[in-house]
Amino acid sequence: MSLAEAQNIYSQKLEEPEFKLIQDFMLNNLGVKLSPIKIVMVNSRLIKRLRASGIYNFPDYVRFALSAEGKRTGELQCMIDELTTHKTDFFREPEQYNFLMDVVMPEFSQQNNHFFKIWSAGCSSGEEPYTMAMLLNQYQLTHAGFDFSIAASDVSNGILSKAITGIYNEQTLKDVDQALVKRYFTPVPSEGNNNTFAVNKILKDKINFSIINLVDHYKFLPNYFDVIFCRNTLIYFEDQAKRDVVKKLISKIKVGGYLFVGLSETVSQYSKDIKQVSPSIYKKIV
Ligand SMILES: C[S@@+](CC[C@H](N)C(=O)[O-])C[C@H]1O[C@@H](n2cnc3c(N)ncnc32)[C@H](O)[C@@H]1O
Incomplete structure (x- = not known):
């Protein structure tokens, strides 16, 4: 690509008709609801796809990405990767992990069942399921006969590949206790002076990663997550998508099991089958 073409890409502007096509698709x-002000964000995130796809204007790019050919070549997935928000962290919202370990696990231990199943739905780049895996592995070390498996899913192929790779830099691991880093990660050579670490096999072996769009049917998943x-x-x-997804998620949880949502989210209005037991934590009661 010549300099002139590159400069031309950055002056491209996403207009209403193409933004509307994207809004409808999402x-x-x-x-996912993209409000009108998101046009600026979508514009800036998709500029790099114009460059990568070699289609240097929005009208042609958007129509291509949304076409059967766009789906076949993977451009549609690349567009989804750009338009979904992937912010996450190890031990994000730590009070919820405290509830998991201090309330849910002791309750589980009292049941006559030793195989714990947990699902990270919308797992992004993997920090959430790997946090679960560290905590549950530690729990396993002190509870003979206990075992667990973790399902981890996301709609974005690009971010899920990152999760499966399981390589993180020092900055990403800043909230992980050094003893846990030492136990569950191995330093890997990297360029520059940023230290990089790979998740150890003992955690990876516990996680089944898959692409799942939460608004689709996922009947293939078992109905017995704890x-x-x-x-x-x-x-x-x-709102309607949220309501439908919450109902489907609840149908996948055992009675007595729990649904955790983000600390800024509330879902009690969507189902009578759950009862709020802590901020953003719901117990399935029927
Ligand atoms: C902000 S991240 C949250 C990650 C993690 N759960 C956390 O709280 O740190 C939201 C994730 O949801 C995924 N996502 C968005 N729409 C989705 C859908 N329809 N089905 C499945 N995942 C979706 C995005 O790709 C993104 O990785």
């Missing part, structure tokens, strides 16, 4: 296929985390994901959904 709402109808992912349940706990589902769907945090900071529903927040981007339009």
Whole structure:
């Protein structure tokens, strides 16, 4: 690409008709609502796709990405990767992990069941399921006979690949206790002076990663999760999509099990089958 073409890309502007096509696609296929002011954000996030796809204007790019050819070539997935928000952290909203370990696990231990199943729905780049895996592995060390598995899913192929790779830099690991870093991560050579660490196999082996769009049917998943985390994901959904997804998630939890959403989210209005037991934590009661 010549300098002139590169400069021309950065002056491209996403106009209303193409933004509307994107809004409709995101709402109808992912349940995600893009309000009118998001046009600026979408514009800036998709500029790099104009460059990567070699289609240097928005009208042609958007129509291509949304076409059957766009789906076949993977451009549609790349567009989804750019338009979904992936902010996450290890031990994000730590009070919820405290509830998991201080309330949910002792309750589980009293049941006659030793195999704990948890799902991180909307797992982004993996920090959430790997946090679960560290905590549950530690729990396993002190509870003979206990075992667990973690399902981790996201709609974005790009971010899920990052989760599966399980490589994080020092900055990303800043909130992880050094003893846990030492036990569960291995330093890997990297360029520059940023230290990089790979998640150890003992954690990876406990997690099944898959692409799942939460607004689709996921009948193939079992109905017996002890706990589902769907945090900071529903927040981007339009109300009806949120309602439908919450109902489907609840149908996948055992009676007595728990649904965790993000600390700024409330879902009690969507189902009578759950009771709020702590901020943004719900117990399935029937
Ligand atoms: C902000 S991240 C939250 C990550 C993590 N749960 C946390 O709280 O740190 C939201 C994730 O939801 C995913 N997402 C958005 N719409 C989705 C959908 N329809 N189905 C599944 N995942 C979706 C995004 O790709 C993104 O990775």
